[in-house]
Amino acid sequence: MTATENTTPEPAADNEADNEAGTETAEAIAAEVIPAEHLGELLEDAIRKAVGAQIGAKAKKIAEGVVATMLTPEVVAGMRETAIYEAELALNPPVVVEPEPGPEPEPVVEAEEEQPEPPQKEYRSLKAFVENYVTQIYRREVSKPGSEKTLRWCPEWWKHGEAVGRFSAMWRAFEALRQGETVEPSKWWTDHFDPHMDRLLDTQFGAFKYCSVAEGHKDKLCKLPCTPAPESVFGEAADETPATDNPFEYITAAGFYVPEQRPVRSRIAWEIPE
Numbered sequence: 001m002t003a004t005e006n007t008t009p010e011p012a013a014d015n016e017a018d019n020e021a022g023t024e025t026a027e028a029i030a031a032e033v034i035p036a037e038h039l040g041e042l043l044e045d046a047i048r049k050a051v052g053a054q055i056g057a058k059a060k061k062i063a064e065g066v067v068a069t070m071l072t073p074e075v076v077a078g079m080r081e082t083a084i085y086e087a088e089l090a091l092n093p094p095v096v097v098e099p100e101p102g103p104e105p106e107p108v109v110e111a112e113e114e115q116p117e118p119p120q121k122e123y124r125s126l127k128a129f130v131e132n133y134v135t136q137i138y139r140r141e142v143s144k145p146g147s148e149k150t151l152r153w154c155p156e157w158w159k160h161g162e163a164v165g166r167f168s169a170m171w172r173a174f175e176a177l178r179q180g181e182t183v184e185p186s187k188w189w190t191d192h193f194d195p196h197m198d199r200l201l202d203t204q205f206g207a208f209k210y211c212s213v214a215e216g217h218k219d220k221l222c223k224l225p226c227t228p229a230p231e232s233v234f235g236e237a238a239d240e241t242p243a244t245d246n247p248f249e250y251i252t253a254a255g256f257y258v259p260e261q262r263p264v265r266s267r268i269a270w271e272i273p274e
Contacts, residue, residue, distance in 0.1 A: 121175050126164070129171040130157065138197055143213045151201045154211035159219070162207040166196045 123129040142153040157163045173192040177184040200206050210218035 119175075119179055122178060123171065123175070126168055126171055127158075129174070130167050133174075134167065134170070134197075138193075140201070142201075145214065148203070148212045148214075150203065152203050152206055152208040152211060153201060153213060154208040154217050155213060156211075156217040157208075159217055160207045163200055166200060166207075170196050 123133060140151055140153070141147050142151050154160060154163070157167070170192055173188055177188040177192075200208065203209065207221070210220040212218075
């Protein structure tokens with residue numbers, strides 16, 4: 001065997017041995033630096049990135065070819081015109097003219113709902129109600145001698161506090177019920193007018209017991225005896241008396257008032273406040 005044959009394969013064996021030794025050394029160093037459980041993940045990530053880079057390079061070449069195919073002279077000319085127009089628009093922006101303000105619209109005024117007017121009173125005062133209605137429609141024999149045995153009437157009815165109160169209640173009920181279209185007028189007679197008139201003209205229990213048409217008004221009925229109640233029963237606010245020298249003028253919205261104890265010589269207020 002010649003010298004050449006003896007010496008030729010030895011370098012190859014030495015290189016393989018060196019590569020194996022280097023690989024083992026690199027793996028040993030990597031094992032010391034990177035734990036085995038993370039090494040697989042790093043390799044997968046490196047492969048993924050390499051594959052992505054290869055695909056991206058191929059896609060870029062394909063896109064360049066497609067764009068070059070689409071950029072015909074007509075498309076390039078249109079892009080040039082668009083670029084020129086946008087450049088001029090940027091250098092010379094159009095002047096925006098603000099429109100002149102028009103007249104302000106007139107405020108809309110909502111129409112107020114018309115409130116229904118309250119019904120007009122048939123008799124505007126208690127005086128008119130008694131003189132023009134009660135004495136005209138409720139006709140009884142009270143003037144002949146001896147008639148006072150069955151009925152008692154006082155021509156000066158307004159001097160009786162009870163009479164004023166009852167007539168006031170009748171008047172208000174009349175004005176409220178006369179507008180009814182069914183049973184209201186009948187109820188006024190049966191529930192209001194008849195009971196009040198029967199009591200007023202009663203010879204024993206009426207307010208005109210000592211009066212008559214022939215002899216006129218007689219101020220004989222006295223107030224009911226009353227012992228003042230102590231303040232501890234009702235309190236200080238219970239002592240509320242009318243602020244007037246003439247109790248006949250103290251008429252409330254409901255027609256209640258306190259009559260005085262002597263004949264009235266002052267002016268009588270006929271109008272009843274609403």
